[in-house]
Amino acid sequence: xxxxxxxxxxxxxxxxxxxxxxxxxxxxxxxxxxxxxxxxxxxxxxxxxxxxxxxxxxxxxxxxxxxxxxxxxxxxxxxxxxxxxxxxxxxxxxxxxxxxxxxxxxxxxxxxxxxxxxxxx
Amino acid sequence: xxxxxxxxxxxxxxxxxxxxxxxxxxxxxxxxxxxxxxxxxxxxxxxxxxxxxxxxxxxxxxxxxxxxxxxxxxxxxxxxxxxxxxxxxxxxxxxxxxxxxxxxxxxxxx
Numbered sequence: 001x002x003x004x005x006x007x008x009x010x011x012x013x014x015x016x017x018x019x020x021x022x023x024x025x026x027x028x029x030x031x032x033x034x035x036x037x038x039x040x041x042x043x044x045x046x047x048x049x050x051x052x053x054x055x056x057x058x059x060x061x062x063x064x065x066x067x068x069x070x071x072x073x074x075x076x077x078x079x080x081x082x083x084x085x086x087x088x089x090x091x092x093x094x095x096x097x098x099x100x101x102x103x104x105x106x107x108x109x110x111x112x113x114x115x116x117x118x119x120x121x
Numbered sequence: 122x123x124x125x126x127x128x129x130x131x132x133x134x135x136x137x138x139x140x141x142x143x144x145x146x147x148x149x150x151x152x153x154x155x156x157x158x159x160x161x162x163x164x165x166x167x168x169x170x171x172x173x174x175x176x177x178x179x180x181x182x183x184x185x186x187x188x189x190x191x192x193x194x195x196x197x198x199x200x201x202x203x204x205x206x207x208x209x210x211x212x213x214x215x216x217x218x219x220x221x222x223x224x225x226x227x228x229x230x231x
Contacts, residue, residue: 035220037166044123045158045166045209047220061219095165105213107156107220109177111165 002026002110004096009115012086022079022096022112030054030074033099035108036081038092038117048094049081050104059104064090086119093117124149125210127223134231138198141226143210145191149221153213155193157186160207160225169208170195197228205230 008020022034036048049060049070058070069082079096093116097108126144133139143155157170168177170186173193183199193212197204210223 037220044225045211045222047211047222050220059219062217100171105153107154107168107171107211107213109168109171111167113165 004112006115017084020081024077029077033104035097040092053102123224124221125223127226132229133200141195143193148216149212149214151191156211158209
C-alpha cells in the first residue's frame with residue numbers, strides 16, 4: 001500500500017523558514033517523480049514544485065521560485081521542501097504527491113494527507 | 122483566476138448523469154494529458170482519471186473521462202450520494218513549464 005506522510009508544518013512568522021518532509025513507503029521511491037501541491041484553506045489546488053526520479057529535473061511555480069527548494073533522498077525514501085522568506089499567502093495545506101512516471105510532467109496518482117503551514121505574526 | 126476553467130458548481134439527483142467540463146488552451150489540455158481528482162470534505166485529493174481517459178483500479182466505471190481539442194470533461198453516471206465532493210482537473214502547461222489546475226467544481230447530490 002502506497003503511503004505518503006508529510007511532517008514539518010506549523011505556525012511560522014513572515015520572513016522565516018520551514019522545512020517540510022514526506023516519508024514514502026509501499027512503492028519504489030527512486031522510480032517515481034514527486035510533486036508538492038498546496039491548498040489554502042477553503043481554496044483550490046496549486047502546484048508548488050516537482051522533481052524527477054533522480055533529481056535530474058526540477059521545477060517550481062512562479063509564486064515560489066527563488067524562495068522554495070525541493071529535494072529528495074532516495075536512500076531514505078524521503079522528499080523535502082525547504083521554504084524560505086515565507087509570506088502570509090503561503091499559508092496552506094501542503095501535500096506530497098507521488099507521480100505516475102519518472103518525470104514530473106506527468107500527474108500524481110497518490111497523495112499524502114497534507115501538513116498545514118500557517119504564516120502569521 | 123485559474124488557468125483551467127471549471128464551473129464552480131454542479132448538481133444532480135441520485136441515478137442521474139452529470140458532466141463536469143474543464144477548458145484550457147493549446148499549451149495545456151491541447152497538447153497534454155488531463156488528470157481528474159476527487160476531494161471529499163476534509164480529505165486529500167484522490168486520483169479519479171489519468172491520461173485523460175484512464176481509470177485507476179478501484180474507481181467505479183460510472184466515472185469516465187474524455188478530451189477534445191483544448192477541453193476535457195468528466196462524466197459521472199448513476200450518481201450516488203457519496204459522489205458529493207470537489208472535483209479538480211489538471212494538466213501540464215508547456216508555456217509555464219508547470220502544472221495547472223482548474224478552480225474546482227463542487228458537486229452536490231440533491
